[in-house]
Amino acid sequence: DAGVTQSPTHLIKTRGQQVTLRCSPKSGHDTVSWYQQALGQGPQFIFQYYEEEERQRGNFPDRFSGHQFPNYSSELNVNALLLGDSALYLCASSLKAGAPDTDTQYFGPGTRLTVL
Amino acid sequence: DAKTTQPTSMDCAEGRAANLPCNHSTISGNEYVYWYRQIHSQGPQYIIHGLKNNETNEMASLIITEDRKSSTLILPHATLRDTAVYYCIVRFYTGGFKTIFGAGTRLFVKA
Numbered sequence: 001d002a003g004v005t006q007s008p009t010h011l012i013k014t015r016g017q018q019v020t021l022r023c024s025p026k027s028g029h030d031t032v033s034w035y036q037q038a039l040g041q042g043p044q045f046i047f048q049y050y051e052e053e054e055r056q057r058g059n060f061p062d063r064f065s066g067h068q069f070p071n072y073s074s075e076l077n078v079n080a081l082l083l084g085d086s087a088l089y090l091c092a093s094s095l096k097a098g099a100p101d102t103d104t105q106y107f108g109p110g111t112r113l114t115v116l
Numbered sequence: 117d118a119k120t121t122q123p124t125s126m127d128c129a130e131g132r133a134a135n136l137p138c139n140h141s142t143i144s145g146n147e148y149v150y151w152y153r154q155i156h157s158q159g160p161q162y163i164i165h166g167l168k169n170n171e172t173n174e175m176a177s178l179i180i181t182e183d184r185k186s187s188t189l190i191l192p193h194a195t196l197r198d199t200a201v202y203y204c205i206v207r208f209y210t211g212g213f214k215t216i217f218g219a220g221t222r223l224f225v226k227a
Binding site: 004035042107 | 150152157158159160161162165203207215216217218219220
C-alpha cells in the first residue's frame with residue numbers, strides 16, 4: 001500500500017520565480033492538504049482540496065495556489081518566490097474531508113524548497 | 117480556535133514510559149485531540165487521536181481528562197527511535213478539518 005508521495009525531494013529556485021510541487025495521496029484517500037514548515041517551527045496549514053475544490057485555507061497570500069486532479073493527486077503552485085518561502089512543504093492525505101474519525105491525515109516526506 | 121500548550125522539551129530513559137502532557141483548556145465539544153510526531157526532517161507521523169474517551173493503539177495511549185482541558189500521550193516503553201518532536205493538535209470541524217500545529221515537545225530518549 002503506497003503512502004503519500006511527493007516530488008521533487010529538493011528544489012532550488014531564485015527570487016521571483018514560480019514553482020510547482022506535486023503530491024500523490026495514499027491509496028484510497030480523496031483529500032489533500034498542504035503545509036509549509038519553516039526551519040525549527042511546526043507545520044503551517046496552507047489549504048485543503050477535496051473533490052477538486054479548495055475547501056479550507058490558512059493565512060497564506062494568493063501567490064500560493066493549488067489544484068486537485070480527478071485521480072486525487074494535487075499540485076501546489078507558488079508564484080513570485082520570496083526568500084521567506086524557503087521551507088519544507090508537506091502534503092497530507094485523508095479520506096472524506098471533514099468526516100470525524102476518518103479524516104486522519106497521513107503526511108508525505110515533503111519537498112525542501114530553497115529560494116536564493 | 118483552540119490552542120495547545122506543550123513543554124518545549126522532555127527527557128526519558130530508554131525502556132521507561134514517556135508521558136507527554138498537553139494543555140488545551142479552550143477546547144470545545146466538537147474538537148478532537150490528535151497527536152503526531154516528526155523525526156528530523158521527515159513528514160509528521162500520525163500517532164493517535166480521541167474526542168472524550170481514552171484511546172490505545174499499537175503505538176501509544178491517549179489519556180484525556182474528564183473536562184477535556186488537557187491530555188497525556190503515553191509511550192509505554194520508549195526506545196531511542198522515539199526521539200522526535202511530538203505535536204499535540206486540536207482539530208476543529210468547519211465543514212472540513214483545519215489542523216493547527218504548535219511548536220511541539222522535543223522528546224529525547226536516552227540510553
